[in-house]
Amino acid sequence: MTRSTARKTGDVAAAPGEDQAAVPRRLLQQATKLFAKKGFDRTSVQEIVEAAGVTKGAMYHYFGSKDDLLYEIYARVLREQMKQLEGVASSDAPLRERLTAAASDVVVSSIDNLDDSTIFLQSMHQLNAEKQKAVRAERRRYHERFRAMIEEGQASGEFRDDKPADVIVDFFFGSVHHLGSWYRRGGSLSARQIGDHYADLLLDAIRPPGRS
Amino acid sequence: MTRSTARKTGDVAAAPGEDQAAVPRRLLQQATKLFAKKGFDRTSVQEIVEAAGVTKGAMYHYFGSKDDLLYEIYARVLREQMKQLEGVASSDAPLRERLTAAASDVVVSSIDNLDDSTIFLQSMHQLNAEKQKAVRAERRRYHERFRAMIEEGQASGEFRDDKPADVIVDFFFGSVHHLGSWYRRGGSLSARQIGDHYADLLLDAIRPPGRS
Amino acid sequence: MTRSTARKTGDVAAAPGEDQAAVPRRLLQQATKLFAKKGFDRTSVQEIVEAAGVTKGAMYHYFGSKDDLLYEIYARVLREQMKQLEGVASSDAPLRERLTAAASDVVVSSIDNLDDSTIFLQSMHQLNAEKQKAVRAERRRYHERFRAMIEEGQASGEFRDDKPADVIVDFFFGSVHHLGSWYRRGGSLSARQIGDHYADLLLDAIRPPGRS
Amino acid sequence: MTRSTARKTGDVAAAPGEDQAAVPRRLLQQATKLFAKKGFDRTSVQEIVEAAGVTKGAMYHYFGSKDDLLYEIYARVLREQMKQLEGVASSDAPLRERLTAAASDVVVSSIDNLDDSTIFLQSMHQLNAEKQKAVRAERRRYHERFRAMIEEGQASGEFRDDKPADVIVDFFFGSVHHLGSWYRRGGSLSARQIGDHYADLLLDAIRPPGRS
DNA sequence: AATGAATGAGGATTCATTCAT
DNA sequence: AATGAATGAATCCTCATTCAT
Numbered sequence: 062m063t064r065s066t067a068r069k070t071g072d073v074a075a076a077p078g079e080d081q082a083a084v085p086r087r088l089l090q091q092a093t094k095l096f097a098k099k100g101f102d103r104t105s106v107q108e109i110v111e112a113a114g115v116t117k118g119a120m121y122h123y124f125g126s127k128d129d130l131l132y133e134i135y136a137r138v139l140r141e142q143m144k145q146l147e148g149v150a151s152s153d154a155p156l157r158e159r160l161t162a163a164a165s166d167v168v169v170s171s172i173d174n175l176d177d178s179t180i181f182l183q184s185m186h187q188l189n190a191e192k193q194k195a196v197r198a199e200r201r202r203y204h205e206r207f208r209a210m211i212e213e214g215q216a217s218g219e220f221r222d223d224k225p226a227d228v229i230v231d232f233f234f235g236s237v238h239h240l241g242s243w244y245r246r247g248g249s250l251s252a253r254q255i256g257d258h259y260a261d262l263l264l265d266a267i268r269p270p271g272r273s
Numbered sequence: 274m275t276r277s278t279a280r281k282t283g284d285v286a287a288a289p290g291e292d293q294a295a296v297p298r299r300l301l302q303q304a305t306k307l308f309a310k311k312g313f314d315r316t317s318v319q320e321i322v323e324a325a326g327v328t329k330g331a332m333y334h335y336f337g338s339k340d341d342l343l344y345e346i347y348a349r350v351l352r353e354q355m356k357q358l359e360g361v362a363s364s365d366a367p368l369r370e371r372l373t374a375a376a377s378d379v380v381v382s383s384i385d386n387l388d389d390s391t392i393f394l395q396s397m398h399q400l401n402a403e404k405q406k407a408v409r410a411e412r413r414r415y416h417e418r419f420r421a422m423i424e425e426g427q428a429s430g431e432f433r434d435d436k437p438a439d440v441i442v443d444f445f446f447g448s449v450h451h452l453g454s455w456y457r458r459g460g461s462l463s464a465r466q467i468g469d470h471y472a473d474l475l476l477d478a479i480r481p482p483g484r485s
Numbered sequence: 486m487t488r489s490t491a492r493k494t495g496d497v498a499a500a501p502g503e504d505q506a507a508v509p510r511r512l513l514q515q516a517t518k519l520f521a522k523k524g525f526d527r528t529s530v531q532e533i534v535e536a537a538g539v540t541k542g543a544m545y546h547y548f549g550s551k552d553d554l555l556y557e558i559y560a561r562v563l564r565e566q567m568k569q570l571e572g573v574a575s576s577d578a579p580l581r582e583r584l585t586a587a588a589s590d591v592v593v594s595s596i597d598n599l600d601d602s603t604i605f606l607q608s609m610h611q612l613n614a615e616k617q618k619a620v621r622a623e624r625r626r627y628h629e630r631f632r633a634m635i636e637e638g639q640a641s642g643e644f645r646d647d648k649p650a651d652v653i654v655d656f657f658f659g660s661v662h663h664l665g666s667w668y669r670r671g672g673s674l675s676a677r678q679i680g681d682h683y684a685d686l687l688l689d690a691i692r693p694p695g696r697s
Numbered sequence: 698m699t700r701s702t703a704r705k706t707g708d709v710a711a712a713p714g715e716d717q718a719a720v721p722r723r724l725l726q727q728a729t730k731l732f733a734k735k736g737f738d739r740t741s742v743q744e745i746v747e748a749a750g751v752t753k754g755a756m757y758h759y760f761g762s763k764d765d766l767l768y769e770i771y772a773r774v775l776r777e778q779m780k781q782l783e784g785v786a787s788s789d790a791p792l793r794e795r796l797t798a799a800a801s802d803v804v805v806s807s808i809d810n811l812d813d814s815t816i817f818l819q820s821m822h823q824l825n826a827e828k829q830k831a832v833r834a835e836r837r838r839y840h841e842r843f844r845a846m847i848e849e850g851q852a853s854g855e856f857r858d859d860k861p862a863d864v865i866v867d868f869f870f871g872s873v874h875h876l877g878s879w880y881r882r883g884g885s886l887s888a889r890q891i892g893d894h895y896a897d898l899l900l901d902a903i904r905p906p907g908r909s
Numbered sequence: 910a911a912t913g914a915a916t917g918a919g920g921a922t923t924c925a926t927t928c929a930t
Numbered sequence: 931a932a933t934g935a936a937t938g939a940a941t942c943c944t945c946a947t948t949c950a951t
Contacts, residue, residue: 084931100398102314106925117926118933127925183395186312221477224470228462232474235451236444243443250440258436262444265433266478296914318942330916333943508935524822526738530921541922542937551921607819610736645901648894652886655879656872656898663871674864682860686868689857690902720910742946753947754912763946 085123087113089137092130097176097241101131101184131184132192138177139199142170146206156219157264160210164233164263165256171240172252179241204230211267220267233263297335299325301349304342309388309453313343313396343396344404350389351411354382358418368431369476372422376445376475377468383452384464391453416442423479432479445475509547511537513561516554521600521665525555525608555608556616562601563623566594570630580643581688584634588657588687589680595664596676603665628654635691644691657687721759723749725773728766733812733877737767737820767820768828774813775835778806782842792855793900796846800869800899801892807876808888815877840866847903856903869899 091112095104106127110120124130149163171178185196208230214220236259244255303324307316318339322332336342361375383390397408420442426432448471456467515536519528530551534544548554573587595602609620632654638644660683668679727748731740742763746756760766785799807814821832844866850856872895880891 100314102312103399105923107923116933118928119931121926122931183398186395187315224474225462228467228470229474231451231455232448232471235449235454236447239443239447239450242447250437255440258440259444262436262441262478265480265482266474268477270477317940319940328916329943330918330945331914334914334916339942524738526736527823529919531919540937542924542939543935545922545924546935546937607822610819611739648898649886652891652894653898655875656895659873659875659878660868660871662875663867666871667867674861679864682864683868686860686865686902689904689906690898692901694901741944743944752912754949755910757947758910 084113084115084119088115088120088123089130089133093134093176093180096131096134096184097179101127101180101187128189128192131180131188132196134177134180135185135188135196136199138174138181139196139203142167143199143203143206145170146203150206150210156210156214156217160214161260161264163207163210164260165253167237168240168256168259169252171237172244172255175241175244175246178238182238182241204234207234214267218269221269223270224267229263229267232266233259296325296327296331300327300332300335300342301345305346305388305392308343308346308396309391313339313392313399340401340404343392343400344408346389346392347397347400347408348411350386350393351408351415354379355411355415355418357382358415362418362422368422368426368429372426373472373476375419375422376472377465379449380452380468380471381464383449384456384467387453387456387458390450394450394453416446419446426479430481433481435482436479441475441479444478445471508537508539508543512539512544512547512554513557517558517600517604520555520558520608521603525551525604525611552613552616555604555612556620558601558604559609559612559620560623562598562605563620563627566591567623567627567630569594570627574630574634580634580638580641584638585684585688587631587634588684589677591661592664592680592683593676595661596668596679599665599668599670602662606662606665628658631658638691642693645693647694648691653687653691656690657683720749720751720755724751724756724759725766725769729770729812729816732767732770732820733815737763737816737823764825764828767816767824768832770813770816771821771824771832772835774810774817775832775839778803779835779839779842781806782839786842786846792846792850792853796850797896797900799843799846800896801889803873804876804892804895805888807873808880808891811877811880811882814874818874818877840870843870850903854905857905859906860903865899865903868902869895 088109092104092109095108095112098104106117106120109130110117113120124133145166146163149159149166152159154162185193188196204227208226211220211226211229215222215226240255250258300321304316304321307320307324310316318329318332321339321342322329325332332342336345357378358375361371361378364371366374397405400408416439420438423432423438423441427434427438452467462470512533516528516533519532519536522528530541530544533551533554534541537544544554548557569590570587573583573590576583578586609617612620628651632650635644635650635653639646639650664679674682724745728740728745731744731748734740742753742756745763745766746753749756760769781802782799785802786795788795790798821829824832840863844862847856847862847865851858851862876891886894
């Protein structure tokens, strides 16, 4: 997402909305790319503003700090993934279908936004304490929503209940968060194929023992 | 100008604890602790040497750079896990037992060295290119050894073969590497219990479809 | 991020002397003085910025490195001497007059900027490879322009041709570059007197044998 | 000189004299090479002792400091050139022959020991004050001996006396000291050829005006 | 005569951030 | 809304030298 390639100013007076937004968005885009590539601490504010074609002053006009940039990146991803999960989880499809879709979707969206996944993996602990707490809280909400589906299946007997649901959730999201460390675009498997494989592995792993 | 293994002046008398430990070992210990807690980039050499009770000069006497410290930490973990895997994988137990043991063991050892796992997760990309390559190469060897067991089972029909073995390996090791981001000592589950759960989940995930 | 020529806030009022001078110029001035006095390696960036009354950050705002400072010093001298030489060499005075003037002028300008001469002598090899190459290239152009005059006279029979022109050039510029190591202001001879002596010595040294 | 290539220990007990001396000599040799190549400040004691195949302790056993090393290099060159000059200058050959020989010889010996020339040029000011004074004093004695010959000729009318003798001396030795900055072994001219050219240029430069 | 571990002071450089304009 | 000069603290690393053995 957020692909929005380089709209140059053009009509200065008219259409103010988009161009106005362009600077913060460009900053976020470039910051994402750079944080993913070099890590948060190894990326200087100077590099970010240069990549975005603005000056430092402009950046500090829109963002309070470098931390803020990272936080905004997280917040957006979190927001989107949460929205997606809620959509799927609360549909009235059968549980197995909902869980499969949720699992596959989060893989696909992680791959579509590989940079964000990478940053999540590597840079979260570099946020200041307060923001880190906020991110963790939001992530927990996400996990809880996901876990609820598993617990639902454990209660109904559809899923094995000899393993704590949160161990299963952490097991699965570990895999998901690590996609950035090995998945390379242009490989032989598409994002959706990986998503389906991962969803299958998860669903099969939690079949009740003795059931096919 | 590194290495200098084991000086041991002959049990000097008093203070048997940390102070006794050789300087390089103390440095590695403290660096591991700090890197895990604050991240590689956020940890200064000054902090490390203070924690280890030596001077900067001493550190640079034994290690060529801060990078080296990180590299040595990786190298040790990698070496140990590889040794462990080789022991288990080449035993003459049945395949499922071998894979179960290998999976459970790597979880247990990751938990026993939680700091190392955390560092692995967060800091590998901060190594310089050359060392990063060396670490990746070693890690690949490890994955390949693990994957060989899965392929063995796929060939014999013991494991499903509708998923590429390396997808399965990455799926599983994603989970393993993430232990550091959620497991807290003193929780309700022991390292071995987590290990067994993870091994079960893996083994069940790769049962051939339609088999219990 | 260098250059920033001439700010001049509008003659602020008091203190017309050094304080007024733009930051980059003050830095260059003090660096020249210090490099000449103590050598490039023995001069710390700290000393330079203190002498210039600015902070380290300010210096790195204008110059990419300590090397850059040295390079700029060279570049300015080289530029000026080249301009001077070109003016003299391409006039339509007789060859001997042109060469005499060029020789005398380069001595006078070396003495007028004794610090620069000293630095040239002592510090060029401390520049990084790339910049050193640039300086050498420029210096070679200078020497070639000078040599061309000598070759012109060798061709016309005005100067001896039993010695390679470039040996003569190196012979003479060795003397010139060494001025900084012995000439002291306030001695009995003025810069112009030295210049005339040196020019005479050169011109007489290259008279054709058997001619007064 | 000081070529003395690598006599390996061999007979340990016997012939103690030479091997004993070998360590300091090797240190001096390697230091000379390194100082010439990288400059005094850019050369670390570590590099020197490694090149010489000894340890730091050994070096500090023989030399009080890094400065000492540099000083010894100077002292040796100075001693040798002075001896050579005295030999030539006090012979009973005609003055012009003596001066020609002295000039040519100092060029040849500078080229034969190009490293020492380079060091002289670049590193003298990096000695501590006291040693620097000693070196300057010795060099002055050398110049004075050389100047005496010129003054002798000025008195007798053999050489021009419209230029101060010391200006002539500085003029000439500037050229000599700069040999290291342009002369490359393997060029088209031998050391002796350069020496003869330089001596000719000097002698012709100081002919009385109007005389061939 | 020689080792090599350890010191501790100092060096160049980077960087997030501020502020006058 | 935006600039860009300036800050100042922190960082990694180098090195000559010492000293117990």
